Amino acid sequence: MSNNAEHSEHIVSPGLYIAIFAALMILTGTTVWAATVDLNEYFASLNVIVALVIATCKAILVILFFMHAYYSSKRTKLIIICGFFWLAIMLSLTLSDYSSRYLDVH
Amino acid sequence: MHRTGDLYGQFQTLEQQKESATLGMWTFLITEILFFGGLFLTYTINRHSYPDVFSLASRTIALKWGAINTVVLIGSSLTMAMSVWSAQVGKKKLVTFFLIATLVLGTVFLGIKALEYHDKYVEHHIPGASFDMYYCTNNPGACDLSPEDFAKEKAELKALEEKIGGPVAVNSHSQLFFSLYFGMTGLHALHMIIGAGLLIWLVVESMKGRFTPQWNTPVENVGLYWHFVDIVWIYLFPLLYLIDRH
Numbered sequence: 532m533s534n535n536a537e538h539s540e541h542i543v544s545p546g547l548y549i550a551i552f553a554a555l556m557i558l559t560g561t562t563v564w565a566a567t568v569d570l571n572e573y574f575a576s577l578n579v580i581v582a583l584v585i586a587t588c589k590a591i592l593v594i595l596f597f598m599h600a601y602y603s604s605k606r607t608k609l610i611i612i613c614g615f616f617w618l619a620i621m622l623s624l625t626l627s628d629y630s631s632r633y634l635d636v637h
Numbered sequence: 638m639h640r641t642g643d644l645y646g647q648f649q650t651l652e653q654q655k656e657s658a659t660l661g662m663w664t665f666l667i668t669e670i671l672f673f674g675g676l677f678l679t680y681t682i683n684r685h686s687y688p689d690v691f692s693l694a695s696r697t698i699a700l701k702w703g704a705i706n707t708v709v710l711i712g713s714s715l716t717m718a719m720s721v722w723s724a725q726v727g728k729k730k731l732v733t734f735f736l737i738a739t740l741v742l743g744t745v746f747l748g749i750k751a752l753e754y755h756d757k758y759v760e761h762h763i764p765g766a767s768f769d770m771y772y773c774t775n776n777p778g779a780c781d782l783s784p785e786d787f788a789k790e791k792a793e794l795k796a797l798e799e800k801i802g803g804p805v806a807v808n809s810h811s812q813l814f815f816s817l818y819f820g821m822t823g824l825h826a827l828h829m830i831i832g833a834g835l836l837i838w839l840v841v842e843s844m845k846g847r848f849t850p851q852w853n854t855p856v857e858n859v860g861l862y863w864h865f866v867d868i869v870w871i872y873l874f875p876l877l878y879l880i881d882r883h
Contacts, residue, residue: 542722542725542726543718543722544722545719545722548715548718548719548722549715551715552711552712552714552715555711556708556711559704559707559708559711559874562874562875562879563700563704563879566875566879566880566881566882566883567882567883568883569883571881578880578881578883579876579880582875582876582879583872583875585875586871586872586874586875589868589871590868590871590872593714593864593867593868593871594864594868596718597714597715597717597718597860597864597867598860598861598864598865599857603656603659604656606656606660607656607659607660607663610660610663610664610667611663611667613667614663614666614667614670614671615670617667617671618670618671618674621671621674621675621678622674622677622678622681625678625682626678626681626682629682629685
């Protein structure tokens with residue numbers, strides 16, 4: 532029984548958890564700093580794009596290591612990817628609908 | 638509910654049993670992702686429609702508390718992950734310690750959130766009959782604003798009024814931002830409260846020494862939930878607190 536249980540899971544070391552935490556802290560600092568710089572003058576909406584890219588990097592780190600997705604089975608990985616794919620469908624189709632109908636709202 | 642590491646009849650191996658639990662938890666989390674996704678979609682459409690109002694309204698919420706809460710919540714994710722590790726290597730006392738640490742950090746987060754809500758109440762920024770974006774600038778001393786911030790907010794409100802067509806528009810459009818602010822952070826806080834309840838249950842169980850290297854599925858799955866709530870905040874923080882802080 533214990534052999535089976537050991538085989539079924541990958542144990543992530545505390546050192547890796549602390550490294551991920553440190554990376555998340557650095558990214559949090561970066562996103563706060565980036566918000567205080569006017570990036571929009573270089574490229575429209577660059578500030579929000581940078582903020583979302585940093586947030587997505589943080590989310591990926593949390594999912595892969597804190598939530599062990601990196602070490603999970605292919606089936607679990609597929610389910611996770613499907614979830615985000617469905618989210619992408621919801622966001623992209625709704626936003627493309629709005630952007631082609633209500634262009635004059637503001 | 639499985640209370641031991643025994644193999645149940647519908648599974649062939651313990652590995653399969655454990656994978657089913659993880660898969661089931663992720664399936665639930667996907668419904669949560671789509672649920673919060675709808676809110677982020679509403680936010681995106683409203684922010685796109687009223688960018689200047691969202692920018693001004695966002696700057697009235699305290700960046701300091703939002704940033705501190707981000708650190709607190711990511712810290713609680715670290716302690717949650719550490720409690721999973723402790724269970725996996727069989728350190729029963731450490732499991733309890735890290736679960737309590739996670740609970741404490743979660744409570745600190747909710748406490749700071751309550752302080753922020755109270756500030757918004759004082760500033761009349763809660764959508765409804767007494768909502769007034771001009772309350773702070775019309776009543777000097779009523780809000781906790783430095784003289785520079787007071788003058789800046791007054792000038793910004795004036796500029797916004799001219800841009801979008803009067804104080805009525807400023808007040809009605811900024812209520813959209815604050816409705817989303819309270820709706821999204823409120824639902825996030827509700828998830829935290831549920832998570833705290835689950836953590837209390839885990840602390841009680843871990844004190845009985847229930848979680849072992851062979852069986853720690855509840856710690857693992859509550860961990861998945863807790864990290865998911867952390868991810869929601871990772872997106873809420875830049876979208877609500879960090880609009881045009883330059």
